[in-house]
Amino acid sequence: MGNFEPVIVAFCCHYCAYTAADMAGSMRLSYPSNVKILRVPCTGKVDIKHILQAFQNGVDGVYVAGCLEGDCHFKSGNKKAALRVERVKMLLDEIGIEKERVEMVTMSAGMGEYFAQTAINITEKIRKLGPSPVKNVWKDQLRSAS
Numbered sequence: 001m002g003n004f005e006p007v008i009v010a011f012c013c014h015y016c017a018y019t020a021a022d023m024a025g026s027m028r029l030s031y032p033s034n035v036k037i038l039r040v041p042c043t044g045k046v047d048i049k050h051i052l053q054a055f056q057n058g059v060d061g062v063y064v065a066g067c068l069e070g071d072c073h074f075k076s077g078n079k080k081a082a083l084r085v086e087r088v089k090m091l092l093d094e095i096g097i098e099k100e101r102v103e104m105v106t107m108s109a110g111m112g113e114y115f116a117q118t119a120i121n122i123t124e125k126i127r128k129l130g131p132s133p134v135k136n137v138w139k140d141q142l143r144s145a146s
């Protein structure tokens, strides 16, 4: 696991986290390329199944990045997303997968530095956890099918 490089999906709200990512870029702040950004209109559009599908497709970690509390452009999308992330944590826990592999974070559009630091911190955390066990299950199934 020494040179393990995790693949992480970040569902980023168009109005805040995605703009913060843009700002990080224009400030020339670097953050790990491990983080693959998926822009969504609002984190309220991220369903439990989208997060689970990401794991099923082989990612090692997922985070949902929305607007600060009270700033969601669709009123309560970020609150719904936070509840869904908590539900996914419970589901992962129930099947023996580290719940720390999924997180909800919030930020404003102007928080480019925070965006970059969050990407660094989450990448480091997932790197320490190692590859997702879901990935190994698929590998084992493919191996036994061939």
Ligand code: FES
Binding pocket: 013, 014, 015, 016, 041, 042, 043, 044, 065, 066, 067, 071, 072, 073, 074, 075, 076, 077, 078
């Ligand atoms: Fe940003 Fe809803 S518009 S989280």
